Amino acid sequence: MKRVVIIDDEKMIVEGLNFFLKERFPNDLSIVKTYLQSEEALIELKKISFDILITDICMLNMTGLELIKEIQKQKEFEAIVVSAYHNFDYAKESIDLGVRTYLTKPIDFEKLSTVIEKIIDESPKHGIEQREQFSKVTNQLIAVIQEDYVSDLYLNGLAEKLHYNAAYLGQLFQKEVGEPFNLYLLNYRIEKAKELLHQTEWSVDEISHAVGFQTPTYFIRMFKNHIGLTPLKYRKTL
Known part of the structure; x- marks a missing residue:
């Protein structure tokens, strides 16, 4: 079972993702933690184990991409980023960081499902x-x-x-x-x-x-x- 972390400063987005993923992947995903602040997430994510990180890009104090870059220094994980609007610079940086996909809000849950299914199906070996x-x-x-x-x-x-x-x-x-x-x-x-x-x-x-x-x-x-x-x-x- 893949362990998932969700980060977004919009509580409704966090709750929506949490509900959707639990309903769609009840036997494949476990939501281990959700955060509304990137700084709090950074401190805790260095200490816990997880497989997939879903994060907003534009947040106070630290962007989702900065967060990914920091955590990648210590552990490997799959990252999915979401943003309120399409920004090519953010998209390019996402690719450079190895992010799986860049989704714009409102989130297309079918596209999100496709990406997660691919992560689940891939062999870790x-x-x-x-x-x-x-x-x-x-x-x-x-x-x-x-x-x-x-x-x-x-x-x-x-x-x-x-x-x-x-x-x-x-x-x-x-x-x-x-x-x-x-x-x-x-x-x-x-x-x-x-x-x-x-x-x-x-x-x-x-x-x-x-x-x-x-x-x-x-x-x-x-x-x-x-x-x-x-x-x-x-x-x-x-």
Whole structure:
């Protein structure tokens, strides 16, 4: 059972989320704590165990994103953020922090359910299985992609940092993973874009930049090549 913490300075939001999650996931979630103040939450969350944090962004004294960043220094958890309005800077920072989804108020509970269901279904042993399956350097490359896919990533530069021959590293990656480094990176960005198309109302331009594409035009072309639909047409199928 996943342990959930809810933080929002609006009492009605906290109570609504608490009620909804208990009703929708009675056997999968346990609401271990709710807070109306981010500062109080920060002090206590460093001491208790939890798996999922749902927090408002705009709160007095400390934003939800600042709170997430502080707690991430001590423990791993899944984060979901909500905000009264769409702010691209907040959304970009959310991605940088590894936040699962950015929801605007009024909260779309179906979207929230979809995200939580995915968290519940995911195997916690995935990282261990991956390390056992691939070599150390291949896992290092995969970790770089998963943590920094928004940045410009090139195999030659990474090979130099890791003190490997680029040609050898490329061959090893393709042999173990089953596809070239650049294709793996592209597929990963496309998957992240699909998540954002489903979970947010961001524009195609915003999503293209958020997942590491240099131009929206290139993003649209690559997305259509891989999925068979443009991003907007794909969103309409969801």
